[in-house]
Amino acid sequence: MARYTYPAVFTPEEDGGYSVIFPDLEGCYTEGEDLTDAIYMAEDALALILYGYEKDNRTIPNPSQSIGLEEGQFINYIACDTMEYRKMYSNKAVKKTLTIPEWLNEEATAIGINFSQVLQEALMSKIQAR
Numbered sequence: 001m002a003r004y005t006y007p008a009v010f011t012p013e014e015d016g017g018y019s020v021i022f023p024d025l026e027g028c029y030t031e032g033e034d035l036t037d038a039i040y041m042a043e044d045a046l047a048l049i050l051y052g053y054e055k056d057n058r059t060i061p062n063p064s065q066s067i068g069l070e071e072g073q074f075i076n077y078i079a080c081d082t083m084e085y086r087k088m089y090s091n092k093a094v095k096k097t098l099t100i101p102e103w104l105n106e107e108a109t110a111i112g113i114n115f116s117q118v119l120q121e122a123l124m125s126k127i128q129a130r
Contacts (some may be wrong), residue, residue: 002081002082002083003079003080003081003082004046004050004060004063004079004080004081004082005063005077005078005079006022006024006025006046006063006077006078007022007023007024007063007064007067007075007076007077007078008020008021008022008042008046008075008076008077008078009021009022009023009067009069009073009074009075010035010038010073010074010075010076011070011072011073012072012073013031016033016034017031017032017033017034017037017038018031018032018034018035018038019031019038020032020038020041020042020045022042022045022046022049022078023064023067024061024062024063024064025046025049025050025061027049028045028046028049029045030042030044030045039076039078042076042078043078043079043080046078046079046080047080047081047082047084047085048085050080050082051082051085051086051089051090054082096119098119
């Protein structure tokens with residue numbers, strides 16, 4: 001869960017669109033109807049593939065320092081934040097079972113504390129403190 005920047009090779013297409021490939025990341029490619037759309041799609045593709053690397057505990061390769069280009073191609077560096085990607089696309093609720101002292105449960109219930117909300121806030125605080 002980190003921020004990354006990788007070089008992407010943009011290739012203009014005859015219809016005005018662009019195909020985009022990340023040479024350092026196998027299977028990471030996309031396309032866009034125009035340059036703006038291609039950059040947007042590249043950000044999403046990069047975050048998705050790197051999220052998969054992190055989730056599978058695979059080694060994330062270092063970005064290349066130089067890449068050979070064909071006629072008409074150009075390089076643009078694309079950045080992503082996999083934590084932000086996780087927050088947007090992996091937000092399904094997961095049930096957790098935990099144990100607390102009975103007295104604490106009674107006191108918290110009596111004053112209407114939302115246990116799920118307290119746990120989420122505490123976990124977010126711990127994660128951000130790293």
